[in-house]
Amino acid sequence: MQALTETDVEILEETVVTDIKKLVIYNDDVNTFDWVIDTLVEVCGHTSEQAEQCTIIIHYKG
Numbered sequence: 001m002q003a004l005t006e007t008d009v010e011i012l013e014e015t016v017v018t019d020i021k022k023l024v025i026y027n028d029d030v031n032t033f034d035w036v037i038d039t040l041v042e043v044c045g046h047t048s049e050q051a052e053q054c055t056i057i058i059h060y061k062g
Contacts, residue, residue, distance in 0.1 A: 027062050 040051035
């Protein structure tokens with residue numbers, strides 16, 4: 001058996017701000033296509049066409 005040794009731990013002292021976002025979209029009967037499209041445009045910066053394509057994929061593929 002290998003002996004246990006002390007481990008160095010590095011602590012990040014600064015907060016790093018990034019543009020990374022996470023968005024969860026549920027395929028439900030509550031939110032309209034238009035609302036989902038508008039949200040994708042606002043949150044993800046999609047064009048209307050990109051957002052519409054994503055919404056269709058979400059609707060049919062989950």
